[in-house]
Amino acid sequence: MKISTITFIIPCFNESETLPEMYKRLSSLTDKFTNFQFEFLFINDGSSDSTEEILKNFAKSDKRVRCLHFAKNHGHQIALSAGIDFANGDLIVAIDADLQDPPELLKEMIDKVYEGYDVIHAQRRNRSGETWFKLFTAKLFYWFIKRFSTQELIENCGDFRAFTRPVLEVARRFRERHKFLRGNFVLYGFRQCVIQYDRDSRFAGTTKYPFKKMVRFATDAVINFSTLPIRIVIFISFLLLMLSFVYLIRSLILHFVFHVTIPGWTSLIVLITLFASLQLFCFAIIGAYVGRIYEQVQNRPLYWIKDVQNISLDDASAISPCIQEIIISRNIVNSKCNIVNEESTK
Ligand code: UDP
Ligand code: MG
Secondary structure, eight states: OOOOEEEEEEEESSOTTTHHHHHHHHHHHHHTOTTSEEEEEEEEOSOSSTHHHHHHHHHHHOTTEEEEEESSOOOHHHHHHHHHHHOOOSEEEEOOTTSSSOGGGHHHHHHHHHTTOSEEEEEEEEETTOOHHHHHHHHHHHHHHHHHOOSOOOTTEEEEEEEEHHHHHHHHTOOOSSOOHHHHHHHHOSSEEEEEEEEOOOSSSOOSOOHHHHHHHHHHHHHHHOOHHHHHHHHHHHHHHHHHHHHHHHHHHHHHTSOOOOOOHHHHHHHHHHHHHHHHHHHHHHHHHHHHHHHHHHTOOSOEEEEEESOOGGGGGGGTTTOOOEEOOHHHHHHHHHHHHHHHHO
């Protein structure tokens, strides 16, 4: 495969402390690869610190820096998806902004592409500088997914990965709201491989994945790739139905054959509580799926953008097949409308 342009997709949420260093590392790295053109696609995920100004300054002096600014925080996975929509490269590298993922791994990634691979997952050999809580929740996360999700996952692989243009085209077509990209990329197929790296600690700032977000992420991982929870519910309900049937027969025999009055009260209460709580549990699981269906049929845009830098009008065409995303920037909204109209008249 021939590579002429390489895109780095960098989601940023309140990363003002790490961005100058990140940019420096990226620039000095890419200076060594004179055969390729580069594009640094920063997605500002509704940051409230000075991330926006910093990115604008980079973009002013360096045309390789291209920025999308979300109007609000949409989350890391959606930020990455926007990156996927707007990337122009033949090889795309998704990387965190906090320098936990060394951009220098690019060399190995390129080698793997030349060997014929299309998806190159970067796997953490170790995770230095992370709190025991983060390590524990990460372990719990992988345990949970292994147990409950049907989608195969590569352990200790986050969202640091490289992929080729054909994979990008496929990734763009997956428009689910609750994304779990590390599962999706395994699902896409093509030729995949894993390379290992040592994960550094965060260059500055704190994690933007607090426990609450991790729990939400793990739920997405299970529900997106499996109907197992629903099947478990069906199994439990069936089992309980059988048990209650046996209990019914027992009560009838006791009443009509042996004429013993059943003291009953305790067992009644126990049964009512058991069944009521189980019913609630079943409803909650089914509700989780129904909720997703509801959100999906609402068909809201995955994200909306309040400002861009160094993004040309043509780039908007990348997202036109899905017509879901909104760019609220006066100079490109017209072009987007044209694209939409063109499509609808086809
Ligand atoms: N991030 C984002 N939106 C969010 C949360 C995180 O764009 O709502 C970005 C963040 O700026 C970073 C990357 O996603 O570049 C990974 O986040 P973080 O380093 O906080 O996660 P961790 O490494 O602790 O799992
Ligand atoms: Mg990090």
